[in-house]
Amino acid sequence: MQKGSCLCGSVAFTINGELSPPSACHCGQCRRQSGHYWASTATHQDNLTLNSSEPLGWFQASDTARRGFCKACGSFLFWQHKDEDTISVSMGALDQPTQLKLARHIFVADKGDYYDITDELPQRAQ
Structure with a gap:
């Protein structure tokens, strides 16, 4: 079981189930809402x-x-596609230790011009 919450604790949640390997999303929407790229894991809703x-x-x-x-x-906590039964959860909202490690970068074609991706993780343009 994994627990998490927003910054003020008003929205709290638990996850009972498998979590996907986390991704770092560099799309413009995630950067604008989070202030940088957004790292998340996903689970069945x-x-x-x-x-x-x-x-x-x-x-x-x-x-x-x-x-x-x-x-x-x-606090930006969740992302959910309307046609999927999964929900993405902010890595920053999860209580530690998460025992998860970032696995990939997505939407790198949209990344900000103020930083470089310097790790060896896979990168997807979209």
């Missing part, structure tokens, strides 16, 4: 239980996906 969620808000970021955030502190 049925594995996620919201323990407290009153201030959880959802932003329809595109025709295909929505982003979950805490309306109290602004």
Whole structure:
């Protein structure tokens, strides 16, 4: 079981189930919402239980996906594709130790011009 929450603790959750190897997303939307690239893991949506969620808000970021955030502190917590039964969860929101390691970079064609990706992890343009 993995636990997590937003910065202020108003949105808390547990995950009972498998987590995917984390990705670092460099797309423009993730960079704007998180302030840099966004690292996340994914799980089946049925594995996620919201323990407290009153201030959880959802932003329809595109025709295909929505982003979950805490309306109290602004923490960007979740990303969910409308046609999938998985949900991406912010690595920064998870309690440590996570026992997970970053596995890949995605949307590197959109990465910011102010940094370089210098590790040896696989990179996908989209």
